[in-house]
Amino acid sequence: MSLPTTLPEPVIPRLVGGPTLRWGVLAPGFIAGVFASTLHRNTDQRIAAVASRSAERAETFARSHGIDRSYDDYRALVDDPGIDIVYVAAPHTEHLALATLALEAGKHVLVEKPIAASADEARRIAEAARAAGRFAMEAMHTRFHPRMTVIERLLADGALGELRLVQAELGLGNVPVDPTSRLYDPALGGGAALDLGVYPLWFHDFVLGAPTRLDVSGTLAVTGVEDQWNATLHHDDGATGEIAATMRTWTPSHAAIGGAEGRIHLDSRHPQPGGFTVYDVRNQPVSRFDDETGVVGTDGLCRQAAWAAQHIADGLLESPLHPLATSIRVLETVDGVRAGLGAAPIGEDAA
Amino acid sequence: MSLPTTLPEPVIPRLVGGPTLRWGVLAPGFIAGVFASTLHRNTDQRIAAVASRSAERAETFARSHGIDRSYDDYRALVDDPGIDIVYVAAPHTEHLALATLALEAGKHVLVEKPIAASADEARRIAEAARAAGRFAMEAMHTRFHPRMTVIERLLADGALGELRLVQAELGLGNVPVDPTSRLYDPALGGGAALDLGVYPLWFHDFVLGAPTRLDVSGTLAVTGVEDQWNATLHHDDGATGEIAATMRTWTPSHAAIGGAEGRIHLDSRHPQPGGFTVYDVRNQPVSRFDDETGVVGTDGLCRQAAWAAQHIADGLLESPLHPLATSIRVLETVDGVRAGLGAAPIGEDAA
Structure with a gap:
């Protein structure tokens, strides 16, 4: 199919008046x-x-x-x-x-x-x-914000053609270099992979699934947790993910999907609710999604609860949107990032 | 110094009425x-x-x-x-x-x-x-667009604090996969490193200078030229560059500088003239540069000529803004990217 100028409607469960828990x-x-x-x-x-x-x-x-x-x-x-x-x-x-x-x-x-x-x-x-x-x-x-349900549909429809490059990164600049803080403590699961990397790595998985190979490089803090890293995630068809996370500086925290027939650029910061723009093969904007629900910023956390309530009311044991297999797959990549960097063991192993 | 809310003035040579060649x-x-x-x-x-x-x-x-x-x-x-x-x-x-x-x-x-x-x-x-x-x-x-002269000054003043992460990438999605085209021909210097990579790699050099180590991964076209790659450029102080180029898809083609005290995000596409925004340690925009000269898009090429005429009138043999050593350094990284990918030899060696 070619790029749609009219986008699919987002799938949004009721925040009020639906099943409650x-x-x-x-x-x-x-x-x-x-x-x-x-x-x-x-x-x-x-x-x-x-x-x-x-x-x-x-x-x-x-x-x-x-x-x-x-x-x-x-x-x-x-x-x-x-x-x-x-x-x-x-x-x-x-x-x-x-x-x-x-x-x-x-x-x-x-x-x-x-x-x-x-x-x-x-x-x-x-x-x-x-x-x-x-x-x-x-x-x-992030999975449950309205824009992701629209992007999901576009990808399922093959709207972007052959997918070539997923770019996603996340930076947090207000983390003081403090070896005593949780974010720098391997015993508590600190570091820029578990805390930040799950978002861009989840986004990569959402678009391309599990990579077949991972190249990673970055730096470690004095406590041994990774404080900044970049990873290239390879797929057998030549598609790649360019993923990064840092707790040493703010970044644009952008996410984009590049395909042969078009691209999608999400408004920053991609973990939160927001819109996106679709560009055509001449790199001209052809359509735009805006999240008009009024649920913005960290208020977006309420959606995962509404979805969970809906799923449970539907008799499901997992979310079809975000099943446990996805969480496990993303953590396999997180494990790969940390191992590739030689980061300190997490949790009890860190003691 | 802390982040300025008023930005330095750009350095702009006269397009008309200055030295001519x-x-x-x-x-x-x-x-x-x-x-x-x-x-x-x-x-x-x-x-x-x-x-x-x-x-x-x-x-x-x-x-x-x-x-x-x-x-x-x-x-x-x-x-x-x-x-x-x-x-x-x-x-x-x-x-x-x-x-x-x-x-x-x-x-x-x-x-x-x-x-x-x-x-x-x-x-x-x-x-x-x-x-x-x-x-x-x-x-x-790119070096001669007004915004770069402002960013140069901000970096020289240390406005962003310790520099942590340079992100720059460039994608071109309208290159048909055509082994007979120049862009895919190693004999003519094709590939996504020489043609596209010089821009984000130059930007990296502009901010951080020569890296001490390079990690690269990507894919090769059937002709042996690299068609998509990502590189992490390491510096001894822990700063890194996350650089990518592809001729298989459009990308946001963004460029950003992340420092401990603030960040700069350039408007896309960064090789062309445009503006940028400066963000503070809370990731809030604190100042904004707009290129108000009216010289936009590929019209920006006229500036390099005006600068060259000015430099020559000043009796210089090289541009202090873009000396030959910079061109050589960036090409050393390009060479490293191509070698790291096992790309086909360029030019006569390709025959």
Whole structure:
């Protein structure tokens, strides 16, 4: 097919008035606060309980987000019969343990990205979900923004012709070089692969799937975690991904798909909601998608919750949009990036 | 210094009313036509003669650009006493021979980019220029656009802090996969390194200078020239360049500089004139440069001629903005990219 001048409609689940779940939050840190805020502001999903190892921390979070129950014990929350789904917001290195705890208690789980600190750990979460017969999904909110559902359709239609080059990168410039911070700590899963790389690597996977070969280079911080890297992801048909992440500087944080018949350039920053432009074979813009929902920035996190609720109402154990196999595949590449750079072991192995 | 909210003024030589030269054009192909058009439309530099191996081709070019004299012999043009400077617009593989011919005849030269098909050939042009005591410059028009003179000043002032990441890439999607075309012909210097790569590699050099190590990967066309590649350019202080070029698809063709204290994002496509935005440590835009001269697109080629005329009037044998050492350095990286990919030998070696 040739490039459409009229784009397909985005697929958008209802934020209000659709299926709802009673959410429990494990490990209420920064990202959990963002999630809770957007959930309560934009949807009728409700957080019913929160648990932290610190009672005070749990109570403060509950109070500031209007949550009824708070626990100083993770098990108490996963055993709470008034909870349908557990949102795991702990550091990456605790995802496997906490997701498994929740699944074995019979809860569905939404696990912050990356779903685990390695592909192997992600596989173990998938096994635990299958064994428990419960829904499990990585909180890759990017996948659920309206523009991605339109791009998905364009790619499925072959609108860009033979795909040649996926470019995606992400930079975070406000990370002080602080060996004592989580982002620089291998024991807590720090580094520019797990924290940042999952976004551009997910985008690459979304377009081209798993690469057959990986060339990577970059630099390591004094703590041994990768602080800046570039990777070229090769596919047997000659298509490549040019992927980068850095926690040493801001970047345009752009994402683009180059095909023989056209290209798509996403508005920055690609992990968040936004629009995109389609260019033709003369590199002239031919169509434009704007996200007109009004859900912008970190408010976009509410969509993954609405989608999870819809999937669970549909009786699904995985998201067809973002199945566990995708999370595992992306983490295989993350593992490859870290191994290629000689980065420090993550988690307990780091001790 | 911290990020300036008011930017330095661009350095712009007069297009009209400054020093003028009488230009001779060797090998009037596509790029020579673009150059002649913008020169005559925007400046009072004048093309006085043109030479092609084909008398008809030379006459047609002369007629369509209002040029007095045409020659069917390169030597006749370089011996023309009414010519001050020769613009060499032949395929890359002829640059060395034609630039040397002109220099030895006592002419100044402006040589299309890349200045030669390899760093070694570029060195021989530099030697010929020194021996002849004549001005020589690569037609890297990008260097002379107003925005680059502003960015140069910001970098010299250290406005971005420690530099971490240069990103630059260039894609051309309208190149049919045609083994008989020049772009795919190693004998004529085809491939995505010499034709396209010089722009992002020059930009990298402009910001960070010569890398100490190069990692490259990509694909080769059936003719053995590289058709798509990515390279990571490493520097001893941990800064890297993420550079790519492809003749298989359009890309955003963006260029950006990431520093610890801020970043600069150039408007696409970076080889042409345009503006840029400066972002602060919170990734918020703090200042914006717009090129308000009205010289846009390929019309930007006229500036390199105005600069060359100014430099020569100043008694210089090289451009302080774009000295021959820079052209040689960039070609060393081009050589490294081609060698790293196992690309076919260029020029006579390709036969």
